[in-house]
Amino acid sequence: MRSRFCTLLPWESENSVNEQEALKAEPMRSRPASVTAEKALPQSGKDLLVKIIKAYAVASNGGENQVNYKDVASAGGVRPRKVSANNRFLEESGILSSPKYGFYVPTEGAVRFARESAWDEKSAKAHLRRIVGNCWFGQVVVQNLALRSSLTRPELKKSLAIMCGAGSGDSAALNYLIDFVVYTELVEEDENGTLTRGNLDELEQPLPPSAPPALSPEASVAIAGRGQVTAESVQSRHVSLVVHLHVRDFEELTPDHASRLRQWMELVKGMGGALEIETGTRESQGTGT
Secondary structure (H helix, E strand, C coil), X not given: XXXXXXXXXXXXXXXXXXXXXXXXXXXXXXXXXXXXXXXXXXXXXXXXXXXXXXXXXXXXXXXXXXXXXXXXXXHHCCCHHHHHHHHHHHHHCCCEEEEECCEEEECHHHHHHHHXXXXXXXXXXXHXXXXXXXXXXXXXHHHHHHHCCEEEHHHHHHHHHHHHCXXXXXXXXXXXXXHHHHHXXXXXXXXXXXXXXXXXXXXXXXXXXXXXXXXXXXXXXXXEECCCCCHHHHHHCCCEEEEEEECCCHHHCCHHHHHXXXXXXXXXXXXXXXXXXXXXXXXXXXXXX
């Protein structure tokens, strides 16, 4: 039998050691750097998020007491680390407030949702919907659906990711976020994953109360500024208004209409400046102050 011995030269032995060290270091160099989202994202699915919200309402006695994540975990039967992992998202969303470090209180809308959901969860979602509609991800949803009648889930996911600076590692969290928005019924999702505009009634802004009342369907009220606006007139803050009431028949000026008009006139007077009223008929016109 022949035996073969392999002898490494000194420089070959040194190269072998260097290669082994390089192979050990290679996995560390090839590991991609993680990108953290600029805004907090949920770390759990919608069912657990809802459970945590309800537990906060119970543990805090309806928002009366400040509680920590351990109190909530005990009240809701949830793992403490799950509660802690979602606290930042719930706070930035306006569902929780943090009066001091480590302690939280559910906001009024969250408490009302928790209380009413025991009797009618679908109607109670309106409180969460109002909160979500006014936070950053709710605004992304509303603005996207204001321009388009529908969105696919990947399209909405991309818009949310761009807004919050999320990376590929946040894919699951973004899905949790979309599921939570769908739960609130701010958007509706069909079986194909197409998202459409949901119930946005709570987001509608009321009309300003200063609009002038109409005396009748035929009557019209017009307000016109009189005179030119100059720097001196602005500085003196003396404003003159001429109000023209075009009434086909003075019998239309019922006590109810007069009362409503009087309230509006007082509102205009309260804004300051002089107010002149010109009255007349189609045939002739008089002026009074």
